[in-house]
Amino acid sequence: MKKLRGLLGVLNIMFMILVSLGLLYLLIDVKALSNIANDISNVGIFNLIRIIPVAVCALLIFLNIVLIMTFARPDRTKEAIQFNNETGIVRISAHSIESLAKLEAQAMEEVSDIRTQINSSDNNASLEIYAKVPPTVSIPEVSLTLQNNIKKKILDTTGIELKSIKIIIDGILGPV
Numbered sequence: 001m002k003k004l005r006g007l008l009g010v011l012n013i014m015f016m017i018l019v020s021l022g023l024l025y026l027l028i029d030v031k032a033l034s035n036i037a038n039d040i041s042n043v044g045i046f047n048l049i050r051i052i053p054v055a056v057c058a059l060l061i062f063l064n065i066v067l068i069m070t071f072a073r074p075d076r077t078k079e080a081i082q083f084n085n086e087t088g089i090v091r092i093s094a095h096s097i098e099s100l101a102k103l104e105a106q107a108m109e110e111v112s113d114i115r116t117q118i119n120s121s122d123n124n125a126s127l128e129i130y131a132k133v134p135p136t137v138s139i140p141e142v143s144l145t146l147q148n149n150i151k152k153k154i155l156d157t158t159g160i161e162l163k164s165i166k167i168i169i170d171g172i173l174g175p176v
Helices: 002-027 030-042 048-071 094-106 139-158
Strands: 080-085 088-093 112-121 124-133 164-172
Touching: 002 048, 080 094, 088 094, 094 112, 094 124, 094 139, 124 139, 139 164
Parallel strands: 124 164
Antiparallel strands: 080 088, 112 124
16 A cells, blocks of 8 residues: 555656646747747856756746645554544554553563564554564463563553564574
C-alpha cells in the first residue's frame, strides 16, 4: 500500500508540473514567446530574459511540490490501536506499546539488545521482540517468561490484549 501511495504521489507531482508548464505556456502570447526564444538565442547566458522564465517555472514547480507534500500526509490511524470505553474513544500509539514492551524486556537480566516491532490491523495487535541472550540461559524458558511478562504489562497498562507475541532470538552474546 505504501508503494502504491508513493507511486501515486510521484504521478501527481508529474501531472502538476505538466499543468504548471501548460499554464505558463498559455499565459504567454505565442508571438511574444517566439520573440523571447529569438532573444534568448541571440543574447548571453546570464541575461535577464533567460532568467525570468526559468525562475517562474522553478517557482511554480516548487509551489506544486509544497502543496502536494502538504496534502499528501500519511494515514496515522494505522499507527495506533483504538478502542471504545464508556466515555469515548481511546487511541494508543503503536510506539507507546512498543516502548512498554521494550521497558519490560529490559527489566529481565537475561536479554539484551532489544528491538520491538508492532503489527496492527483492525485493532488487533501482534508484537515481535528481537533480543540477544547469553549462551548460559535456556532460550525456551526465557522466551516464555518474556512473553508472559510483556503480555501482562501491556494488558495491565493499556487494557489491550495482544493477539500474539513473537520472540526472536537473533543472537547469542559472546563472553564479556
